[in-house]
Amino acid sequence: MSATVSSSTEARRQVEKWAQWLRQYPNVTVTVEGHCDERGTREYNLGLGERRAASAKRFLTSLGIDARRVATISYGKERPAVVGSNDAAWSQNRRGVMVVN
């Protein structure tokens, strides 16, 4: 399973859904991926993706999910969801993704 979040209010709703799902399947562990758009430099974006993933993880744990079930990884700008150098694509590429381990 994998799910994606991008903008912040939508992100909160999505992370709440992830939390719900994680409560339903208490034995699975997941990895939250942090991704960025191509309009930043590579190394800084790695840091930014990490910040994004960690913030989703913090929100999950604030919703009662055991932190040990949630790993994080940053891909910076290395794994865009969609191609294209335009605002719509960049907005979709700034995202958190939850992947079941």
Place this chain on the structure above:
Amino acid sequence: MRAVTKIVAVRTYVATLALILVCGFLPRPAGAELRIDITRGRIEPMPIALSQLSGLQPQESQIGQDMTGVISADLERSGLFRPIDPRAFIQTPAALRSQPPRFADWRAINAQALVHGNVELQRDGRLRVEFRLWDVFGESQMEGRIYTAAPQTWRRVSHIIADAIYKRVTGEDGYFDTRVVYISESGPQQRRIKRLAIMDQDGANHRFLTDGRNLMLTPRFSPSLQEITYLAYVNNRPRVYLRNIDTGQEEVLGDFPGMTFAPRFSPDGNKVVMSLAEDGNSEIYTMDLRTRAVQRLTNHPAIDTSPSYSPDGKQIVFNSDRGGSQQLYVMDANGDNVRRITFAQGRYATPVWSPRGDLIAFTKITEGDFYIGVMRPDGKDERLLANGFVVESPTWAPNGRVIMFFRQGRSDSRGQGGNSRLYSIDLTGYNEREIITPVDASDPAWSPLIP
């Protein structure tokens, strides 16, 4: 755990290389000598005649022709020399073997400098190359050298000769006998395959170091040349690795709880400085490669990354968003005395200290465009040298006069057009050249001069 700095690998293609200076047989006249001042802005390239290095046997002749081609291409790409079409030459390579240059013949084609020489395969199987550089108008020898080396190293000998010519005429060290490690890219953007590759600075002797199974980013050379450090995603763990280029031996650097990234060697090669991300916060650390001691240098909730040492090892420049946006900061090598050096509009990133110490190269993002630029270490005298939709990852030639970077194009909604290529540009902002690679390329890192 092996001691990284102790490894002495035998370079596969480097043989011992002997050098003898050849004495000139004409006195140098008084007066101004032939010279290019490369600190000036736009320079008219110096017309230079490269007479084919002459050989008596067909095999020697062939090596001479190939070597002359490499030397000519090096000098031409520097933007400082304009090799004259050999079809215009009056005095032949054979004539130059037995007689001094007929300067009037070379002046007639407007050559300011003349290079000629001989190639011989010795009875012991070694290659002997002799070359001389002449000031055509001064009618004097500027340089003369003899090299003996294994025949398969003819390319390296050619770069060394080009470096000798460059140095003699400009007064600065050359940069032709160097290599570039970079990331070779292929496949669709969403599943890009990125692998380590290495080549000579002119694109020759290209080889892939990894097979593309693991995502690899941001390789950098050790001052020792045999090692590189880079970021690799192995089993979904992004960590900094060290690799011996010749043996292929690879090891993860340290045992850190989170992602380590943005590695660079210290100028003495004994440390790697890098970022470690923990709970979303990226801080700068060093690891001593001999003792494995880890030292934390920054302590701030902002993203602190892309550290680069000054050549004397006393300071580190890095980028941080602690001021709200991404800017450049300099600190002492122990993390003390952090001060911001950029204040202009835009975001600043990927600072790299020049090997001469006088400048810092950087990436700037402003009003939707990316730029490669240089500034003094105090942040003053910013000059932008190149731009594009994305330009990033400046790296210095060891003489501190040329910068290489990559440029990525804008891609359309089908993912077409987002190609990424390597370029070099002079510090003057002129002479931008593409470095040809087999496929797309990014994250170049220039080696020091090969010892």
